[in-house]
Amino acid sequence: ITNDFVAAVCIRTLKEHGMAIPGDIAVVGFNNDAIGKLIEPALTTINYPGRDMGEIVARNLINHLKGISKLQHTNTIIVNSDLIVRKSSLKKNAAI
Structure with a gap:
């Protein structure tokens, strides 16, 4: 399922x-939204660190704009x- 709302x-x-x-x-x-509970x-559900991902992207973009890093090189x-x-x-019959 695409996200928790659609799953609900x-x-x-x-x-x-x-x-x-x-x-x-x-x-x-997917998302670990409140509706899941x-x-x-x-x-x-799958909880993913969306905020962390955004911070990493923003930091990498700022570093590129400052000339600290080059986008020609890919990082994993x-x-x-x-x-x-x-x-x-x-x-059936399983417990959490």
């Missing part, structure tokens, strides 16, 4: 059509994401 709508629609979450299908979102079952910057497991993706 997906869960509601699947439940309206008689599907059990996670019994029939597991649902995972408000729906039933609570949404498994790893930012960690977290999988937050909640009830929307648990196997």
Whole structure:
């Protein structure tokens, strides 16, 4: 699913059509938005450091504009994401 809001709508629609979450299908979102905790079952999601990514990009752009770094060279910057497991993706009889 593209984000937690769309995942929440997906869960509601699947439940309206008689599907059990996670019994029939597991649902995972992206963003770790508050809506993921408000729906039933609570949404498994991927939390990514969007703010950190923005700060890294801004710092690199400022350094380039100041002539400190050159964009001809590529850098690999790893930012960690977290999988937050909640009830929307648990196997039957599993506990968090």
